[in-house]
Structure formats: C-alpha cells, structure tokens
Amino acid sequence: MPELPEVEVARRAVEENCVGKKITKCVVADDSKVIDAVSPSDFEASVLGKLIVAARRKGKNMWLQLDSPPFPSFQFGMAGAIYIKGVAVTKYKRSAVNDEDEWPSKYSKFFIELDDGLELSFTDKRRFARVRLLEEPTSVPPISELGPDALFELLNPEEFTESLHKKKTEIKALLLDQSYISGIGNWVADEVLYQARIHPRQIASSLSDDSCSTLYKCIKEVIQLAVEVDADCSRFPLEWLFHFRWGKKPGNISVEVGADSSRYPTSWIFHSREKKPGKAFVDGKSIDFITAGGRTTAYVPELQKLSGSLNVKETDKSKRQTSKKTSVDGDNNDDIEKPTTGEEGNFGSPKSKKGTKGGAKGRKPPKQIKSGENDVDNDGDAGTDYDSDQVKKKKAGQVTNRKQVGGEKQSKKRVQSSQNSRNARRKAK
Numbered sequence: 376m377p378e379l380p381e382v383e384v385a386r387r388a389v390e391e392n393c394v395g396k397k398i399t400k401c402v403v404a405d406d407s408k409v410i411d412a413v414s415p416s417d418f419e420a421s422v423l424g425k426l427i428v429a430a431r432r433k434g435k436n437m438w439l440q441l442d443s444p445p446f447p448s449f450q451f452g453m454a455g456a457i458y459i460k461g462v463a464v465t466k467y468k469r470s471a472v473n474d475e476d477e478w479p480s481k482y483s484k485f486f487i488e489l490d491d492g493l494e495l496s497f498t499d500k501r502r503f504a505r506v507r508l509l510e511e512p513t514s515v516p517p518i519s520e521l522g523p524d525a526l527f528e529l530l531n532p533e534e535f536t537e538s539l540h541k542k543k544t545e546i547k548a549l550l551l552d553q554s555y556i557s558g559i560g561n562w563v564a565d566e567v568l569y570q571a572r573i574h575p576r577q578i579a580s581s582l583s584d585d586s587c588s589t590l591y592k593c594i595k596e597v598i599q600l601a602v603e604v605d606a607d608c609s610r611f612p613l614e615w616l617f618h619f620r621w622g623k624k625p626g627n628i629s630v631e632v633g634a635d636s637s638r639y640p641t642s643w644i645f646h647s648r649e650k651k652p653g654k655a656f657v658d659g660k661s662i663d664f665i666t667a668g669g670r671t672t673a674y675v676p677e678l679q680k681l682s683g684s685l686n687v688k689e690t691d692k693s694k695r696q697t698s699k700k701t702s703v704d705g706d707n708n709d710d711i712e713k714p715t716t717g718e719e720g721n722f723g724s725p726k727s728k729k730g731t732k733g734g735a736k737g738r739k740p741p742k743q744i745k746s747g748e749n750d751v752d753n754d755g756d757a758g759t760d761y762d763s764d765q766v767k768k769k770k771a772g773q774v775t776n777r778k779q780v781g782g783e784k785q786s787k788k789r790v791q792s793s794q795n796s797r798n799a800r801r802k803a804k
Contacts (some may be wrong), residue, residue, distance in 0.1 A: 377451040379435060379525055379558030385457035386437050388464040389430035393495060395437075397426050400488035402479070403506075409484045409499055411507045418508050420485070421445055434521045434557025438512045444489075447485060448512045452503035454644035460494040521557035526598050529556070529591070536587035539579045546582065546590075547575035548560070548668035559594070561670050567593040568674065574681040575667035575674050581683050598644070 401422050403415040410418065425441040432438075437457075438448035449455060457464055460478060478494070479486045484746055485497040485506050514519050523529055530538065530773060542549055550564040559567075568575055570593040573586055582590070655662035660677045 376453045376560065377435060377455060378560035379598060380563070381456075381559075382432055382435050382437050382451055383602050385464055386430045386432040388459055388462060389427075389437075389439070389495070391455065392459055392462055392493060393427050393489060394429060396489040396491055396493065397424060397486045398422050398441075399424075399490050400486075402483075402486040404484045406484060406502065408502050409504055409506055411505050413508045418447075421508055422447060427489075433513070433518050433524050433527075434553055435560070436512070436521070438509070438518075443706060444510045445508045446510075446512055448507045448509050448518070449485070449497055450505040450507070450517060452499065452501070452505065454501040455497065455499045455504035458496045458498060460496075473654050485546065521553055522555045523595060525556050525558040525563075526602070529595065532588055532591045535591045536584055539575075539582055539587050539590075542579035544579055545576045545667060546573060546579045547670070549579050549674060551668045551670065558598070561672075563597060564668070565673050566597050569679065570597060572678050574679040575665070575672045576681055578683070618662065640791050 401419040403410055403418040413421075422441065425443065427439055428442055429440040430437065436448060436450050438446050439576065440446055449457075458480070477535070479496040480498050482498040482500045483496040484499050484504065486494070488494050497504075499549040501782050507508070509515060538548075538555075539546075542555075547564055550559050550567070551561070565575070567590065571586065573582065573590060579737075655664075655673070655773055657675060657709050660675050662673050665672050665674070
C-alpha cells in the first residue's frame with residue numbers, strides 16, 4: 376500500500392508536470408464511497424478553469440493547491456495512485472492499472488485535462504481512498520490531526536529523543552501512529568527498526584539516547600532513499616525487508632528485481648519480506664515474523680534484541696491463551712490481532728470459556744466475599760474461578776447436609792412409628 380515515499384513521488388510528478396497549467400476538463404466518478412461529501416457535478420464545476428499553483432503533501436495525504444479554493448485532496452488509502460499520461464510516476468503492485476488499453480482507467484475517480492493537453496488521473500481499485508474538495512486541507516481532518524511529516528517536518532534529534540522517552544508504548548506501534556509521526560507505514564517502520572537494530576516491541580521510553588539517535592538517522596535515510604528511487608520496488612536493494620510484505624502470508628508473492636538494485640546497500644532487509652519463516656534471511660541472518668502494533672512485523676532476532684520484557688515467543692504464547700486472534704485479509708494483507716472483548720477478559724482462564732455456549736455470559740463472581748479479601752484481584756480476576764468453585768462446593772455441601780438432616784428426621788419418625796405400633800398391639804392383647 377502507498378506510504379510516504381509513494382505519495383511524495385506522486386506529488387513531485389504533479390509538481391514537475393502540472394504546476395502553472397489550467398484545468399480545462401474535469402471528470403469526477405459517481406462513487407460516494409470515494410468522493411467524500413460532494414456531488415460529482417459540484418466538484419467538477421469548482422475546479423474547472425482553475426490554475427494549479429502547487430502540489431502539497433503531508434503524511435500519506437496530497438492535495439492540489441489551485442489559484443483559489445476549494446482544493447482537491449487525496450487520501451491514498453490502500454491502493455490510491457496518481458497517473459499522468461505519458462509520464463512514469465510510481466509503480467506499486469496494489470495500485471497498478473492497465474492504461475494502455477483504456478484511458479482514463481475504469482478505476483479513475485478524479486480525471487483532469489490541462490490547457491497543454493496533459494492528462495492526470497487519480498485511480499483507486501479497492502475504493503479505500505478518499506477524494507475531497509476542501510477550503511483549507513490543513514485545517515480539517517484527517518490532515519489537521521497528523522503529526523510532523525516524517526520527511527519534511529521531523530523533530531530535531533534532541534526533541535525526538537525527548538519525545539520517545541515520554542512514550543510508554545511499543546516502538547513499532549508508536550511509529551505507525553500518524554498523530555505522532557505522519558507518513559510511516561508498515562514496511563518503512565520495519566526497515567528503520569531493522570537498520571537501527573531495535574526490536575519492534577521495545578518500549579519507546581526504555582530506548583537509550585544512542586538508540587534514539589540511531590533511529591532518527593535511519594528514519595531520514597530510509598525515507599529519503601525510498602523517495603529518490605521513485606518508490607519502484609523493482610529498484611530497491613535485494614537486502615531490504617520490504618519485499619516480504621505484500622502476500623496474504625509470507626511466501627505468497629514474488630517480486631521482480633531490476634538491475635538498479637545494485638545501487639543500494641546490501642545490508643537492507645527490504646527484499647526478504649515475502650519468504651516463509653525459516654526461509655527468509657538477510658546477510659545470512661534469519662528473519663522472523665511476529666505481530667507488533669497490530670501488524671505483521673518482520674525482524675531479525677539475532678540483531679534486534681528485546682530487553683526488559685518477556686521473550687517474544689513466550690509473549691505470543693500467553694496472548695494466544697488469553698485473547699482471541701483473527702487473521703484478516705486486510706488491505707495490506709497483514710495479520711491483524713483482534714482485541715479481546717470485555718466478556719472474554721473477565722475470567723481470564725481458558726478453562727472458564729470451555730463449554731460455554733455461544734452468547735452465554737460468563738459466571739458472575741459471588742456478591743459477598745470474606746472480610747479482609749480484596750475486591751479486585753491484581754492478576755485480572757485470576758482468583759474468580761477459584762472463588763466460584765469454593766462457593767459451589769459450599770452450596771453442594773449445604774445441600775448434602777440438608778439431605779442428611781432430612782434423612783435422620785425421617786428415620787426417627789419411622790422408629791417412633793414402629794414403637795407406637797408395637798405398644799398398640801400389646802394393649803390389644
């Protein structure tokens with residue numbers, strides 16, 4: 376899916392080929408899922424005759440600045456792409472359309488023709504993109520909610536280090552948080568963490584100053600290089616982790632590699648992302664796959680050590696025992712961990728869920744507990760099942776005692792009745 380490098384390449388292509396030209400024709404698709412909150416006719420009328428002054432971008436969003444508002448903006452989503460007829464813009468598999476037989480493509484959502492005959496189209500095969508008409512794109516969501524752009528606005532190294540030390544979250548999840556830094560997606564995050572030798576699950580605040588500085592440097596280097604090679608995956612270094620990203624599962628998709636890959640460092644992990652665990656290597660070191668930040672994550676255990684926490688495999692095992700995971704064929708075909716619901720989390724023991732019928736609620740803890748016991752168990756209700764079992768045993772014992780008492784009373788009555796009968800017979804004699 377397009378991340379900052381792909382969107383930046385599109386912005387540069389528009390800037391180089393379209394700025395200073397007037398829009399003489401506009402065709403907007405009748406697709407309310409992609410074209411947000413404006414009719415095609417109103418959209419077209421708002422841009423016709425306007426001059427393209429600049430092409431702007433923040434994070435994964437781009438917009439055309441015209442000589443007067445409103446401005447067309449593009450949130451690329453999962454497969455959004457800019458095509459300029461006769462101009463090579465970008466190549467990434469999920470967005471590729473065949474423009475040789477059909478132009479504009481049937482997937483075109485926004486098409487314009489300029490006064491010199493140049494034609495531009497924004498396409499989206501999967502309809503997760505959003506095309507908007509905005510008075511001021513930077514003042515409204517989603518752009519107004521974005522953090523500093525990872526290419527243009529990244530904090531200086533000292534501020535970056537200070538901000539990391541305030542975050543108590545895993546570093547991979549933090550890098551994917553667009554309100555913290557905008558533009559970094561899954562493959563970029565994995566690449567910079569590998570280059571910085573930082574484990575994806577390392578807590579950000581636990582990173583040393585040196586690690587923070589290294590991470591800062593790697594973010595800038597990876598993004599700048601990715602932009603400079605036009606975000607064409609066939610030209611990325613063979614050693615980049617990127618090329619293991621795109622299949623539903625590791626190993627499903629192969630990537631053709633061009634001769635230009637020799638231009639790049641052999642130490643990048645980009646090209647090794649799609650192979651299966653046990654068959655993925657970079658510089659002779661094994662690549663493993665885990666879930667971090669809710670996304671499938673490639674890393675090298677030998678170089679990216681997790682400190683101050685449980686072993687990764689042990690953590691994964693405990694998660695499988697206490698939470699329900701769902702593999703989703705998402706828009707980037709990554710495995711996404713489904714959060715546990717409140718009901719599933721109430722009685723953490725896997726045994727407590729066994730045998731429970733669908734839709735049935737879990738057992739409620741006893742309303743009364745012994746004096747001196749805590750109301751809340753620090754281990755996440757670990758003692759609840761035990762308490763419930765004890766109550767059940769106690770109740771069962773009470774029932775047994777009642778039966779025993781009842782039986783003794785009945786036995787006494789039968790003995791008394793028998794004695795009365797014998798006395799009556801003696802009197803009759």
